[in-house]
Amino acid sequence: MSTLEIRDLHVAVGDKEILRGVNLTVSAGETHAIMGPNGSGKSTLAYAIAGHPKYTITSGAVLLDGEDMLAMSVDERARAGLFLAMQYPVEVPGVSVSNFLRSAVTAVRGEAPKLREFAKDLKNGMDALSIDPAFAQRNTNEGFSGGEKKRHEILQLELLKPKIAVLDETDSGLDVDALRVVSEGINRFRDTGDTGVLLITHYTRILRYVKPDFVHVFAGGRIVEEGGPELADKLEDEGYESYVKASA
Amino acid sequence: MGLETMPVSKLHAESSYDPADFPVPTGREEEWRFTPLSRLKGLHNGTAAPTGNVVVEVDAAPEVTVETVGRDDSRIGAAYVPSDRVSAQAYASFEKATVITVPREVVASRPTVINVRGLGEGAGHGATYGHIVVRVEPMAQAVLVLDHTGGAVYADNVEFAVGEGATLKVVSLQDWADGAVHVSHHHAQLGKDATFRSFVVTLGGDLVRLSPSVSYTAPGGDADLTGLYFVDAGQHLEHRLWVDHGVPNCRSNVTYKGALQGDGAHAVWIGDVIIRAEAEGTDTYELNRNLLLTDGARADSVPNLEILTGEVAGAGHASASGRLDDEHIFYLQARGIPYDEARRLVVHGFFAQLLEKIEVEEIRERVLSAVEAELAR
Structure with missing residues (x-):
């Protein structure tokens, strides 16, 4: 049973404090939704946990199964079992999807997958997400539409099988069909059992497909309210306005 | 209207077989200002005695x-x-030339390899001057590899005369030992409907200054000039491209990419293209990209495009030098790929499209492993 613990996390960009004491525990088998208005610090939380160099941790702790994630490099965190599906996946010129994925799978598993097995896994994964097999030979994320980039993120999620997945606005910019395909991918990943999901979103839309166990409302760089799935319904009706005012 | 008939640029205006027709460079001239003259071992001022030892061996189809x-x-x-002092010096000083001929309508069955091997330690003892002529007669086709290795102070001129309807593909590897100095002109003269593919790879040597140029004698010529260089600490690797569109309906495409790492690593890329008044229907594009992998490295990149006709099919240029993109590295690392491997993937990616153009597989493999070795430093 894996557990991600975020304790009193403070994060700054330059001199500006963005996160002001975030406390959150995500265990395997659980799906947590973090919801909040733009600029509330949701994405900062995701990138800070993953170790993006732009963000400075000023205090607090992030532990995965008791191990200090903040002491690890970006790649060590990923190999320890953390995955971040990015809101804006990066285009990497000249590096093909298949080369990228094989390198990632090799790094995370600690050994190169058998070529035939990998080819099969890749094909099945792409089929399940309705990704054209020709994408394997294309440069990573280069010239992909928004929806194609998000599918590609979920493909990585399914291939890398992390302990904890942080999904940063994976639903943004998706049409209904793409949202369904991507949600099914997330649900397949959840159904494997021993994994936890932290779903960061602005909208309740994706929560109709990916049912959360817990909902946290984020405003002003911290969690301001917590509850069950019913909290998402309340946000759907009332919006974030009262939280934004309270945190200002 | 309003177009000049004479080029504004004074570059490439002079040409002569006699070094005395070119003043000794001082380093202030446009064509010499990037080159550290003190490291030329006298090639530019007539003091480099021809006492070096460079062997030219040809393994021909x-x-x-x-x-x-x-x-x-x-x-x-x-x-x-010759269009500059060192080129004229080499022309005036070589003793024997190598002439390679691909006869009319012949399709060479395998690459012809010219090994140019310096037998000196580093810069060796004295200079060597060379001259190579490659003639591809009408409708013939050949692949040529020029492989420069060892230690030397070497100045040479290589002429490629590509006949009507002929195709010549050349890979030139500058894989010199540390300390070597090489100043070279590669000129391709293309006949009607001739095709020329040049792939330059410059990796080794203290100072390499290579000037590939192309001219056309009749319409339909098609030149593709590709280059890849990897500059390490203290190295000066300079490529000066010059494409002279003087007849109608010819095409040229120049793509050079380089990576630099270490203190004092210096790359220079000059891309001069002129489309003369009579060269209507010209299609040309030139591009240079530099990837600075560490502090202390410097890339100078200067594209010059002069258009003296209003009727071009296409003309453009682009130049950019930048660092390894943190976001690329972060994305790969966030998928578990360690930093060194991420960096390797990104640099490979930077060169990938170019490497695919090398048709000679063993050369492609060699360049690939050379890039690997550079990255492992």
């Missing part, structure tokens, strides 16, 4: 003839007149 000839052979200098 069976259909191709190879001759070693004296200075008076009429094929020498037929396609090229």
